[in-house]
Amino acid sequence: MAGEVLVKVEGVSKKFCRDLKTSLWYGVKDLTSELLGGRHDQANLRPKEFWAVNGINFELRRGECLGLIGRNGAGKSTMLKMLNGLIKPDTGKITIEGRVGALIELGSGFNPILTGRENIYNNGSVLGIPKKEIDQVIDEIIEFSEIEKFIDTPVAYYSSGMKVRLGFSVAVHMKPDVLILDEVLAVGDSGFKIKSFNKINEMMKNAAVIFVSHSMPNVAIISNKILLMEYGKMEHYGEDVSSGIDKYFEHFGGNDPKLEFNEFAQVEEVEVVPSQKYASLGGIPAIDYQDDLNVRIRVKVDRNIDWFHVKVQITDKDLKIVGIYDSFQFQEAIQNDQDIHDLQAVIPNCIFINGEYSVSIFIQQRDMVLKKWNLLGLYRYWTKFRVKASSTLGYVPAVVYLPGEVSKS
Amino acid sequence: MQQRVYTPHSNIRKPWLMIREMIVDIRRGNDLAKRLTIRDIKALYRQSFLGILWAFILPLANTLVWVFLNNSGIVAMGETDIPYPIYVFSGTMIWAIFMESMQAPIEKTTQNKSILAKVNFPREALVVAGIYQGLFNAGVKLIILVIALAIMGYFGGWSLLLFPLGIVSLVLGGTAIGLLLTPLGMLYTDISKAIPLVMQFLMYTTPVVYAVPKEGFSSQIVRHNPITPLIMTARDWLTGVEPEFLNGYLWMNLVIIIMLIIVFVAYRLAMPILIERMNA
Structure with a gap:
């Protein structure tokens, strides 16, 4: 059973129209030609149309989980709708074997006025599963969703978490051959998330899973294949999940340098010193895993300020703060006795995972009387550096990769 | 294991495959249709104090309005074979059955837009559910009609037993027309806005509140109106009058069945295109 191809997508494209009125008119035209058996000229764009999905190819076998990632509007959901047979492709061919279970949107397919139990049967009949078969698994479904107390309450009164629990539980217990999940687990609490991931892993033995998410740690945990879409096209496809995720992060220019505040301190230069090994490389300075992170800061502080501290904040591509160094924690304040200070912050043993990071510089002063911080200058994402961990330390769903050793004691 | 293939080509090119798939889907959707019907009927009366009485209050x-107009002599309704109040009451009830069935496909499809866009299920179930609900509502009206006639002390004869057949034709006929308009109606709201207007016009060219004119231009229109035989035959059976348009009625049933099959296929083919544009 394992290993057979369940999903085959060959050169699939889909076009959408930007303008509503035009779109409706095209709809009428498409209707006519569909009914007359024509639908010519699908491979070309009409005015105001664009390719929402463009030339996608992939194959998915039983036992595989495809992480489908990409920015908002990259075409992921359109792709899923085609896979689920809701809309037709404009070019290419999709072949799907077996029963398809799809959880495309939170609570979709639930009728709010019916109870959870009634909805389970309803969902089953929507998927074409006979009542008998549902009778066999209903207890399991309710138990997995952990909403026994509310199962006879109308779904309208469910919280979003409860809906996702029930929806997920129904979808996985219908024994699908192909399971399509679109960013549905985001609402569940951590307990349910872990449980769901375990369930997906268990199901993957007998099914092919397509998983859409913006949470890269989640994608990294469960996918063994990845497809990165950008503007409808395939940008990366294959079993190398971590480099797909890396490429995904490269799309975010959200950490552009931003001068937020420089009233009392002006940073004239910030520079990360690259590791010896990469010193000759141009572009973003690179640091070897476990090297020291050496940040040079040239700063001018207002005459009226006597003492100041330096804070270095490091953000990853996801704009998540992964590390903060604050001189206040380790030393006396720096005396403002010079016109210009050439400072060097050395942060030893950089154990961040492979990737690109931004450095933000805070120059601040501690008000000892009021016990608060006064901001003197803030230069956000002012410079970047790259950590080059060896390839075996590729993307891991963590911020740092801990070094260490195991020995027999 | 079931295999599904999605391509840009219209399934109409493989009619046999399409019809086979359709039959499978209709069968699969039947269970769902029953559930949908029960759900919608429950919902219909859940938040209403008078509930099912509304089916009776409006007609x-x-x-009363028409009886008043008739008695005041403002408008002449023509000679009817049966007492006028019975004629107009049964006429409006029957017309309501037809009208509701006609609006059901667009209504059902619109109501279920969100589920259509997110869940792949036999969409035919929506239409079948519409038919079931139409039959249920018609059944309620039938009971009300029979009781009302009994209260008025009117009994036309045992042709009454054929009346349900007339109702089925009306429900199926209404569904066929409604289904025909659905694809376009899903794209442009103009359709559902225009329906009541057109229907009002249609009602006055059908012998609902007045008798079939004996002669003249209006008589030609009424006699050539394809809905006339459906309405007249149903009412004639109910009230025990010799049905004048029986031939037309039989022909209309044939037309309805053929039309229903064609529009059902069209609805199925149209759905993916509509879903795509609904979200646009």
């Missing part, structure tokens, strides 16, 4: 009010 009754209508009847």
